[in-house]
Amino acid sequence: MTNKWCTLGLLILMIGLAGCATYSFIQTGLSGPFPPKDKSCAIDVLTSVPDRPVIEVGICHGQAPGGGIISDNTPDAIEQVKRCACQNGGDAIVLLNTGSTASVMTGFGASQQQIRIPATVLRYK
Numbered sequence: 017m018t019n020k021w022c023t024l025g026l027l028i029l030m031i032g033l034a035g036c037a038t039y040s041f042i043q044t045g046l047s048g049p050f051p052p053k054d055k056s057c058a059i060d061v062l063t064s065v066p067d068r069p070v071i072e073v074g075i076c077h078g079q080a081p082g083g084g085i086i087s088d089n090t091p092d093a094i095e096q097v098k099r100c101a102c103q104n105g106g107d108a109i110v111l112l113n114t115g116s117t118a119s120v121m122t123g124f125g126a127s128q129q130q131i132r133i134p135a136t137v138l139r140y141k
Contacts, residue, residue: 037080037092039100041137045072050105050139059098060108062138069141076100076109078133093133106137 043049050073060066078096082089094111101109112134 037078037089037096039076039078039096041074041076041100041104043074043104044136045074047071047139048073048105052105053102055099055102057102059101059106061094061098062108062110065110065136065138066108070108070138071141073101073104073106073137073139075112076104076135076137078135080131082129082131089131090133093131097133097135101135101137104137105139107140108138109135110138111135 076097078093078100080089080092080096082092097109097111101107
């Protein structure tokens, strides 16, 4: 009986982890790495590179569960990109290709749609 509850608990944990919002970072600039900022630092969200002088820090990829018909979690994915930019010392992000989705296979054979947002991380000079 105890083994059954452990298995059920592990199953619930795995399903929960499969739906978490995450981010990844690739350093592209030669001037870094930069010291991290507070997790909730102010990040400018842009659609093009600003006219002011900037340093390219890298590329962040934000990912969140959902997307499409059921729920649009694009704001959650953008929040992950902003958190990534803060962690890597950025001041702004330039969204590269918003709204791409992909289906991810879980260990149970079911798929879960993911929203993925890439963005260039910039630091103001």
